[in-house]
Amino acid sequence: MAGIGIGIIGCGKATQTLHLPSLQQLSGRLRIVAVCDASTTVAREVAARWGADRWTTDPAALLASADIDAVLICNPNRFHAATATAALAGGKHVLVEKPAAMSLADLDELIAAEQRANRIVQVGYMRRFAHGYEIARARLAEIGTIRLVRVYDLIDAGLQLIADTTDLIRDSTADPASLNLMQDEAVMIRQAIGETTTEISNAYQLLLRLGCHDLSALRGLLGRPRKVLHAVTRCDGAYLGATFDYGDFVCRFDLGLNIVRTSRIGIELVGAVGTLSLNYQLPYVRHLPARLVITLTDAVGDEVRAVHESRGKDQFVGEWQEFADAIARGRAQVNTLRDAREDLETAAEIVEALKQMATR
Ligand SMILES: NC(=O)c1ccc[n+]([C@@H]2O[C@H](COP(=O)([O-])OP(=O)(O)OC[C@H]3O[C@@H](n4cnc5c(N)ncnc54)[C@H](O)[C@@H]3O)[C@@H](O)[C@H]2O)c1
Structure with a gap:
């Protein structure tokens, strides 16, 4: 299938109002494959409304999918670093909402995971x-x-x-x-x-x-x-x-x-x-x-x-375009984890x- 396959973890306000409309606008390049939310109702209904092939309440199940190339991490802040690390271990590129981590120690672990995985990580500084x-x-x-x-x-x-x-x-x-x-x-x-x-x-x-x-x-x-x-x-x-x-x-x-x-x-x-x-x-x-x-x-x-x-x-459309460009070129240029560290x-x-x- 054409386009970068996207999985989404966390489908609350930001995903529904900002990211899903942007992904829909860029549907030639980015394809919504599966969504995950801690709430069954939210996961199921968001999948139905936005045309995702699958939904789950288990992030690990989403990350195990071979047809997902990249994930948006948009769950509450305290889960960002751990979910991003798991996504990288599963070989996925990652767009993680801000903050990438709650502490410098967690961020450093995530930076190490990024280096091991050799995948793109971009932080959601859309401004x-x-x-x-x-x-x-x-x-x-x-x-x-x-x-x-x-x-x-x-x-x-x-x-x-x-x-x-x-x-x-x-x-x-x-x-x-x-x-x-x-x-x-x-x-x-x-x-x-x-x-x-x-x-x-x-x-x-x-x-x-x-x-x-x-x-x-x-x-x-x-x-x-x-x-x-x-x-x-x-x-x-x-x-x-x-x-x-x-x-x-x-x-x-x-x-x-x-x-x-x-x-x-x-x-x-x-x-x-x-x-x-x-x-x-x-x-x-x-x-x-x-x-x-x-x-x-x-x-x-x-x-x-x-x-x-x-x-x-829109600034979120720009963010997703840059993420797709970074995956294509094999390197993140802006909003990297090292930026987030500063x-x-x-x-x-x-x-x-x-x-x-x-x-x-
Ligand atoms: N870039 C921006 O301008 C912007 C704006 C708003 C929010 N955000 C970021 O987006 C993220 C989400 O914020 P929000 O306002 O959408 O919050 P929200 O509370 O509306 O949504 C969070 C969703 O995640 C789900 N969830 C909770 N724990 C989960 C888990 N472990 N795995 C999967 N799903 C889980 C909840 O059920 C909920 O549907 C936050 O990190 C926030 O900082 C960014």
Whole structure:
């Protein structure tokens, strides 16, 4: 059969609203073969709605299928590293939702598994594939020497948006406690960052769930911060602020989950001769553009402004295209596990700064 055979493990909100429509759009190249979910209802109904040949509740059964070349891992975060390792052992290429792992130790085991398997692993940092982001990268030098950077990502979880726009297949009989990520991940978080306050461990969770997108996007534009100068958390860990040192300039970094009613997601760069401002929207409504505004000031003070709002390519479609390209070329170029490691290292530095603040 033509196309790369895809298996999906975890069929909740992200799979149904973001990945399955993207795969359907790219059906000439990527073929949905089988889906797996812990819930029988979800697995069976998702398979029926999206035309998968098979469904299962057992990830191992899916990974044993010879007609599956690659898997999407989109189950809760605490399962990512173990499921990805099992997929690699089964000879599959892997697109793993962020975060690739909950700790540096787990990520290093996954990196070792990737090397043994000689397969592609790509991490789901889809913001890198937004058209506005690609233009921002290409035109960054035009704003001159960078003086200040601000990254902010204050979101609501998007549940109302999803309810308003999608007929999601859910399992109403599932035990709500098993869906409580904050509670279930607590043990792994303790292993990752040690005994600390609830507020700091919530802030680390915020970095894993949300902040890794921002760290990745920032790193893609400017490289990794040299060090974390300062970090602070509020709202029981639902807000996190940090300042990064980039040598000649600093970057303000702010995250928040469910502390504002309307999501605000952006990267702003102020250069000596211009500014670049990129704003994302929650991804659940597809094809909404990231809005990029570039303002350049000439020698007499006149400003020229360019606004880019391309609706052409959804960022998740771009992510899947890059994954298919990486499989074809035999090498992952962006959003590799080593990229993810840099983000986890920065997250660990932020946690250290939070701990220091807490003892002052
Ligand atoms: N890239 C993005 O912008 C983005 C957006 C949302 C979520 N995500 C990521 O996607 C992943 C899933 O998030 P979600 O919002 O869809 O969560 P969700 O709770 O809606 O869905 C998770 C699904 O996985 C199933 N599941 C639980 N344990 C499982 C297991 N061991 N094996 C197989 N299935 C299992 C659940 O029954 C559920 O259907 C998370 O890692 C999250 O970080 C990414």
